[in-house]
Amino acid sequence: MVGALESTIIAVANQKGGVAKTTTSVNLAALLAAAGKRVLLLDMDPQGGCAVCLGMNTTTMERSIYDALVKPNVQISEVLVPTDFQFDLAPANIDLAGAEIELKQALAAETVLQRKLKPVLNSYDYVVIDTPPSLGILTVNSLTAANKVLIPISAEYMALRGLRMLLDTLENVREVTNPGLAIMGILATRYDGRTINSREVYEYLREFCKREGIHLFPQVIKQSVRFAEAPGYQTPLALWRKEVDGAKQYQKVAEEVINGKV
Ligand SMILES: Nc1ncnc2c1ncn2[C@@H]1O[C@H](COP(=O)(O)OP(=O)(O)OP(=O)(O)O)[C@@H](O)[C@H]1O
Ligand SMILES: [Mg+2]
Incomplete structure (x- = not known):
């Protein structure tokens, strides 16, 4: 018997x-969708950056992921909005900051997103979850709902601090709420090959990943001003300027994800 096709739920996390x-x-969701996959991009960060990158206004949105998380009668399907890029977005805005406090009072607070996500999973091959820069309840919900975690690390010394704490958190989540959580890999971002610093950090990461048995994406994402410009054009860089290096680099990462090597 052929088993049901399961969605791959990727939490993109680093505190x-x-x-x-x-x-x-945003770029991964866009490229997976461009490859014909059914994709949901779910924003768990009150900064609401996903919508901003896609040129959508978060302040005028009637509903957001906040409503689905804290209101028992609101389903995730009711907060989804289609994007111009063939994938759906569960947007966040500053309301979500309140969920930090409200969720703490909920029963089994860590599993709210996991439970809410279940009914829509049949509709998607991939769910990509953007998480906030903290290890609070919103990130823990994301890690609990996910089956894989992708860890972007900017190639600088300061970014290495906290990696151990993140891995401890993942271990904790595995023990308590989500034994099936796997690390998809570490992705070196903002890499500047002209600096010794970036190269040393990458070497350190290579050693570290080997020692820990963690996949390090062979494709690094290089430092490029194009990334800061892209939101101004309301399109993910990978679709807006397919020919630029940054777009090609994310394309390689998306291919690795699709090929199931990670
Ligand atoms: N490869 C890159 N080269 C140069 N700038 C980049 C690159 N990737 C991202 N940026 C820029 O760095 C800034 C931070 O990126 P981004 O918002 O994706 O990080 P984040 O981890 O989501 O931040 P936060 O923790 O606040 O949510 C943005 O201005 C973005 O355009
Ligand atoms: Mg962010």
Whole structure:
């Protein structure tokens, strides 16, 4: 008997700010969708960066992921919005900051997203979850709902601090709420090959991943001003300027994800 096709739920997580979680989530979702996959991009960050990158206004949205998380009668299907890029978005806005407190009072607070996500999983091959720069309840919900976690790390010394804490959190989640959670890999971002710093950090990551048995994506994402420009054009870079290096690099990452090597 052929088993039911299961969705791959990827949490893009790192409690350090500015390491390209949102950039990675948006570009990966766009490229998976462009490859014909059915994709949901789910924003679990009150900063609402996913919608911003896609040119959508979060302040005028009637509903957001916040409503689905804290209101028992609101389903995720009711907060989804189609994007111009053949995938759906569960948008977030600043309301979600309140969920940090409200969720703490919920029963089995860590599993709210997992439970809410279940009914829509049949509709998607991939769910990509963008998480906030913290290890609070919103990130723990994301890690509990996911079956894989992709860890972007910007190639600088400061970004390595906290990696151990993140891995401990993943271990904790595995023990308590989600034994099936696997690390998809570490993705080096904002890599500047001209600097010794970036190269040393990458070498360190290579050693570290080997020692820990963690996949390190062979494709690095290089530092490029194009990434900061892209949101201004309201299109993920990988679709807006397919010919630029950054787009090609994310394409390689998306191919590795689709080929199921990770
Ligand atoms: N490869 C890159 N080269 C240069 N700039 C980049 C690159 N990737 C992302 N950026 C820029 O770095 C900034 C932070 O990126 P992003 O918002 O994706 O990080 P984040 O981890 O989601 O941040 P936060 O923790 O605040 O959610 C943005 O201005 C983005 O455009
Ligand atoms: Mg972000």
